[in-house]
Amino acid sequence: MIHSMTALESAAMDKAKGPGRGAAPTPGADGLRGQDAGLALGTPLYQEVKRQLLESLRRGEWKPAELVPSEKQLASRYGVSIGTVRKAVDEMVADKLLVRHQGRGTYVVSHSNQRQFFYFFRIAGADGTRQVPGVELLRFARGKADGTQAARLGLAPGAPLICFTNKLSIAGRPAVIDEIAVPQALFPELTRQSLRDRPHTIYHFYQERFGISVVRVEEQLSAVAADAAQALSLGLAPGSPLLLVRRVAYSFREQPVEYRCSYVNTQQHVYVCESGRAG
Amino acid sequence: MIHSMTALESAAMDKAKGPGRGAAPTPGADGLRGQDAGLALGTPLYQEVKRQLLESLRRGEWKPAELVPSEKQLASRYGVSIGTVRKAVDEMVADKLLVRHQGRGTYVVSHSNQRQFFYFFRIAGADGTRQVPGVELLRFARGKADGTQAARLGLAPGAPLICFTNKLSIAGRPAVIDEIAVPQALFPELTRQSLRDRPHTIYHFYQERFGISVVRVEEQLSAVAADAAQALSLGLAPGSPLLLVRRVAYSFREQPVEYRCSYVNTQQHVYVCESGRAG
DNA sequence: CAGTGGTCTAGACCACATT
DNA sequence: ATGTGGTCTAGACCACTGT
Known part of the structure; x- marks a missing residue:
């Protein structure tokens, strides 16, 4: 019961009806069902809690790899029961935004984590x-968004972009050409040199240097014939079949932050994809 | 507290320690922590409940599209609290094995459901x-498993298979060649004619006619050049790039039930893939 | 109306990790 | 020893669906 409490709210605390409050639009204890933002009364309480947590994440109240307040603290902060906080956190763990460590606490996920990295890198050897x-x-290079890029990134055509191309090698052999485009507005200080110096993965770099966390990607796959430049870079004959992966990466609130075309040589590797369980 | 109760168990009911039982290996109320199968004492109770539910599903106690007993009934059947049943069911809903309908009950998923179908059919138009x-x-045709097929299906090389090839057309245009192999042991009565007559999807057909529910697939994607036969079937020039999708489909208990190679013409279509949220 | 799943509470005990 | 998340309970009220 820490935190602000409106007079309106404390008055409304008819109380003494035992446990249970239901999902009714009835104002509850305090905290969330009060002033704050657009509280959306019809919504379940735990969804409201999740919304608040997401907002705190987006604001950077807790940064990647940092410890989030304990469930008990969050419960009192929002004026809800621990079980309700738990349900909100459960969903955010399922969404891979938070990770729990028994006995230690709950942390914001970070792309420095290897598991997190492989979550978005789906190229594997033939053996998996x-x-x-x-x-x-x-x-x-800096450039302007063409029609496709603008549409995928939710920008106006001609909006300023930063475009760069990476060659990925696996076991010393060139395997992937990544053509990456990001809105210049989101990555103001992104330079050739900072990209070269980056010690970890690109998404970790986005997170550390620009506070942008990629939490979801949408991909469309197709097969294309290698053009002359691609063939040269990958050491293939022109016209060889390549796997083309068009990816849009999203941050919190479904904000698109990157559009990427990956050309994959699938002679030695495959793109893996599971449906039905853990991603 | 319905159901069988071992003398051992009822004796062990020290009781009267209020709520809470923890995840300890202490024997609990009755039902699950008793005789039954390999009870795995260290496991959380709700996992044990899930195991039992899965077993009932596998045994066909509740068939696809059928109503499962209410949560209250399940709770008394297994001698646990409703919250515990709820957590088990929650996971099975997340695994897409069950679906809840508020006010009606919980049902076993069926491939006749369109949403379920599209869950495993990931080919879409360029617009999504x-x-x-x-x-x-x-x-x-009937045949014998080669090395790859045997390995993917968990069979001995040379095991009897049923192999068939489908051509899928979208908007009247040939788009996909599916080369499908299933163990003859699992699909004894599968004939050419029954495949032709099948009214719904293949997985619905497996489910209805053979009691085999595909619950998960693993796919490896690559790009290949069309051979003469594929080119002819799909109306392409030989050597055109095709998207090759190698799929292993699993039923309950991770049992492989199908190996499939799909050759996709991605001129008009793409394979869609999401990571980070709902599958 | 009765029955179902959906939400919420308050508190207990546990396993685990850190101090 | 303390604090964390993990599990479990028992019961309340709600919204929805069928009769």
Whole structure:
């Protein structure tokens, strides 16, 4: 019961009806069902809690890899029961935004984590094993969004972009060409040199340097014939079949932050995809 | 507290320690923590409940599209609290094995459901819209498993298989060649004619006629050049790039039930894939 | 109306990790 | 020893669906 409490709210605390409050639009204890933002009365309480947590995440109240307040603290902060906080956190864990560590606490996920990395890197050897690829920056330029890029990134055509191309090598052999476009507005200080120096993955870099967390990607796959440049880069004959992966990466609130075309040589590797269970 | 109760168990009911039982290996109320199968004492109770529910599903106690007993009934059947049943069911809903309908009950999922179908059919138009394809049976034969098929299906090389090939058309245009192999042992009565007559999807057909529910698939994607036969079937020039999808489909208990190679013409279509949220 | 799942509470005990 | 998340309970009230 910490936190602000409106007079309106404390008056409304008819109380003494035992446990249970239901999902009714009845104002509850305090905290959430009060002033704050657009409280959306019809919504379940735990969804409201989740919304608040998401907002705190987006605001950067807790940064990646940082410890979130304990469930008990969150419960009192929002004026709800622990079980309700738990349900909100459950969903955010399922969404891979938070991770729990028994006995230690709940943390904001970070792309520095290897498991997190492989979650978005789906290229594997024919036997299914994945390894971290080597990266070489081939190209870096500022440009303007074409029709496709603008549509996928939710920008106006002609909006300023930063475009760069990476070559990924696995076991020393070139395997993937990544053509990446990001809105210049979101990545103001992104330079060729900072990309080269980046020690970890690109998404970790986005997170550390620009406070942008990629939480979801949408991909469309197709097969294309390698053009001359791609063939040269990947050491293939022109016209060889390549796997084209068009990806839009989203941050919190479904905000698109990156559009990427990956051209994959699938002679030695495959793209893996599971449906039905853990992603 | 319905159901069997071992003398051992009822004796162990020290009781009267209020709510809470923890995840300890202490024997609990009755039902589950008793004789039954390999009870795995260290496991959480709700996992044990889930195991039992899965077993009932596998045994066919509740068939696809059928109503499962209410949560209250399940709770008394297994001698646990409703909250515990709820957590088990929650996971099975997340695994897409059950669906809840508020006010009606909980049902076993069925492949007749359209949503369920599209869950495993990931080919879409360039705009992202999906539609049900037309199917034409090109080939039907009995054969023996080669090395790859045997490995993927968990069979011995040379095990008897049923192999058939479908051509899928979208908007009247040939789009996909499906080469499907299933163990003859699992599909004894599968004939060319029954495949032709099948009114719904293949997985619905497996479910209805053979009691086999596909609950999960693993796919490996690559790009290949069309051979002469594929080019002819799909109306393409030989050597055109095709998207090859190698799929293993699993039923309950991770049992592989189908191995399939799909050759997709991605001129008009794409394979869609999401990571980070709902599958 | 009765029955179902959906939400919420308050509190207990546990396993685990850190101090 | 303390604090964390993980599990479990028992019961309340709600919204929805069928009769």
